[in-house]
Amino acid sequence: MTQAIAKRPMRTRRLNIRATESQEELIRTGANTKGVSVTDFILESACLQAEQTIADQREFVLSPERWQAFIEALDRPAEIKPGLVRLFAEARGKKRGSRK
Numbered sequence: 001m002t003q004a005i006a007k008r009p010m011r012t013r014r015l016n017i018r019a020t021e022s023q024e025e026l027i028r029t030g031a032n033t034k035g036v037s038v039t040d041f042i043l044e045s046a047c048l049q050a051e052q053t054i055a056d057q058r059e060f061v062l063s064p065e066r067w068q069a070f071i072e073a074l075d076r077p078a079e080i081k082p083g084l085v086r087l088f089a090e091a092r093g094k095k096r097g098s099r100k
Contacts, residue, residue, distance in 0.1 A: 017042075 019027070031041035062070060 027041060028038055030045075031038045034041060036044070
């Protein structure tokens with residue numbers, strides 16, 4: 001165990017959280033079941049959730065049929081949307097007007 005501690009980067013940052021009694025009990029039970037400290041359990045769980053959340057914003061999986069439909073949609077020529085043209089024209093006008 002000493003080697004594992006020696007290899008772990010030094011923790012220099014502090015996070016404070018508040019929990020209900022039942023949440024604390026659940027977390028402690030999970031940590032004990034896994035055989036790790038509450039800190040390690042919380043950090044591992046939170047980092048895993050953060051990685052999944054970030055990955056969900058970068059990657060997505062589609063069936064071959066849905067992938068083909070996606071590619072076809074990307075390859076279609078852009079359509080001019082009159083409502084968006086008006087919206088951006090208004091936004092540009094307001095932005096210019098606010099500089100005066």
